Amino acid sequence: AQTVTQSQPEMSVQEAETVTLSCTYDTSENNYYLFWYKQPPSRQMILVIRQEAYKQQNATENRFSVNFQKAAKSFSLKISDSQLGDTAMYFCAFMKQGRNTPLVFGKGTRLSVIA
């Protein structure tokens, strides 16, 4: 079974600064996907960024980028130029490739962006 670990329950960052959220996972699969989701107080789950395990290049989406280390099973999220609207819970998630593949979530990191 796959597990996802987020070791930072809470973090804070000053507005306009950069912050990195950590995520490690355990799997014996070779083909899989990794995701970071944002959950603001509205509770809506919003996909921030995704990474296919077969891709060596780290994914980027505007101010969000990942550091994917497949051998170390590490998948950290970097948020640059933090904004007040980035305040939310952030969940790391794993999905193996193929049918019958639900997401496995970490417990989340609560990020607060301070003005």
Next chain:
Amino acid sequence: NAGVTQTPKFRILKIGQSMTLQCTQDMNHNYMYWYRQDPGMGLKLIYYSVGAGITDKGEVPNGYNVSRSTTEDFPLRLELAAPSQTSVYFCASISGGPRYEQYFGPGTRLTVT
């Protein structure tokens, strides 16, 4: 497209009552999932379905039942509600490969007292 819709948004149940949480998607996705999110925790899989007529248990299925008579609908049934089922429930659907795009509903906050 409405995406994934869930009803109701909020509900309070008394212990022992039953209810059905509705989930509908209009994207013709075969894969649909029910998750629960307890306070301060990530999402845990309750049940999932890979197509009409096919369902299977996830990590925390006890106290719940599902059915999938159509591609669009995937209702979650709570029988004999218990305080331990107080949670936020999310329905999700996933498109097929290679992108496997995920879509979440807005969630249902359920309180059992």
